[in-house]
Amino acid sequence: MSRNPVFREGIQIYLIEGHGFPAYCYTLLLLAPLEFLTLFLPSLDPQTWIGPANLFKLTSVVTLVLVVYFCLRITNQEFAPWRFLPSKRWLQQEGVTIPRMVLAQFALLGLHGLLFILIASPLLIWAGAIARASAASMLFTLFFILFYAVTCGAWGLAAVTLWERRMENREVFVRSFFFSVVFLSALLYLPLNPIAFLLSRLGETEMAPLLLWRWQWSAPLVHFLFDFFLLGSGLALYRWALGREVTV
Numbered sequence: 177m178s179r180n181p182v183f184r185e186g187i188q189i190y191l192i193e194g195h196g197f198p199a200y201c202y203t204l205l206l207l208a209p210l211e212f213l214t215l216f217l218p219s220l221d222p223q224t225w226i227g228p229a230n231l232f233k234l235t236s237v238v239t240l241v242l243v244v245y246f247c248l249r250i251t252n253q254e255f256a257p258w259r260f261l262p263s264k265r266w267l268q269q270e271g272v273t274i275p276r277m278v279l280a281q282f283a284l285l286g287l288h289g290l291l292f293i294l295i296a297s298p299l300l301i302w303a304g305a306i307a308r309a310s311a312a313s314m315l316f317t318l319f320f321i322l323f324y325a326v327t328c329g330a331w332g333l334a335a336v337t338l339w340e341r342r343m344e345n346r347e348v349f350v351r352s353f354f355f356s357v358v359f360l361s362a363l364l365y366l367p368l369n370p371i372a373f374l375l376s377r378l379g380e381t382e383m384a385p386l387l388l389w390r391w392q393w394s395a396p397l398v399h400f401l402f403d404f405f406l407l408g409s410g411l412a413l414y415r416w417a418l419g420r421e422v423t424v
Contacts, residue, residue, distance in 0.1 A: 182272060182280035185261065195256035196288065199246040200295055206242060211235050211299055215306065232307035233378050235300055236317045237371050240324060241358060243292040244370075247325040248350045250288050251281070251332030254343075263337050264421045274418045278411075281333050282326070289325040293318055313378055320377075324370055327403055328357060330410030337417035357406070367395035368402050 190196030214234050253260050266272040297318060304314045331353050335346040362369035367376070367383045376383050376395070383395035 180272075180276055180280045180283075181270065182266060182277055183283055186280070186284040189256055189259045190250070190284075190288070193256070193259070195259065196250060196291075198255060199250055199288075200291060203239075203242045203246055203292060204295055207235070207238055207296060207299055210238055211303055215303075230307070232300070232303040232309045232313070233375060235303040236321075236374060236378060239296045239300060239317075240321050240370060240374060243289065243296065243321050243325050244328050244358065245354055246292065247285065247288055247329045248332040248354055251285055251329045251336065252346055252350045253336050254347065257343065262340055263418060264340075267418065267421055274415065277418055278415060281414075282330075285326055285329040285333070286322075289322045289329070292325065293322055296321075309378070316377060317374065320370075320374060323403070327407040327410070328354065330407055330414060334410055334414040334417055337414060337421065365398070367399045373399050 211231065211234075214231055249255070261270070263277070266277060267274065300317065301314060303309075332350050335349045335353075339345040339349070358370060362372055365386060366372050367386070373383070373395070385395055386393040386398050
């Protein structure tokens with residue numbers, strides 16, 4: 177991977193030059209005060225969000241939203257967009273093949289997701305220890321957030337390739353996509369919503385199954401089928417957009 181010029185460009189811009197650091201700092205600056213306020217503000221009811229009993233749940237949900245949002249913005253190249261070479265130049269002039277382009281971009285996406293997890297994990301583990309969450313719950317939360325960051329990030333890659341020279345279009349698209357997945361998905365079927373599903377897993381409560389075509393589909397199965405559909409369709413759209421750049 178170190179020989180892949182697209183991957184090296186991402187490392188140079190985001191990590192060496194530091195253009196990715198604002199996203200990491202924003203995540204920490206938003207997450208840490210909220211966690212401390214949740215812990216130390218008085219609670220009138222132990223079943224409310226405020227207080228140590230639900231500290232891990234609230235921290236997990238906020239981390240999920242922040243990591244997915246900033247991964248979408250990073251893959252959409254909203255931080256230092258002038259520093260990136262256009263996809264058409266990579267494919268037509270620099271001799272980079274589409275598979276190498278896809279591999280490099282997803283490796284960068286996974287790296288960003290891991291960095292976000294690394295930044296948030298001390299706060300998540302601390303909140304889990306206070307709330308007496310199990311180690312399995314903590315590990316599930318970390319993997320779930322990373323998986324969702326990669327899944328949604330695929331659509332950020334598709335957006336930056338489809339509207340490479342139209343910054344406003346792709347900014348509107350990724351924010352609309354984020355809002356639909358994180359919030360509006362609950363209107364279609366509650367277990368599709370990542371926040372509701374994560375809270376269900378952490379609270380060890382069962383969600384209502386889906387009755388479709390006279391078959392009963394369990395909520396976890398439907399949720400992860402939907403996730404893999406999102407990931408696959410985002411990857412397919414990104415791959416198609418790259419192919420269009422080669423032929424244009």
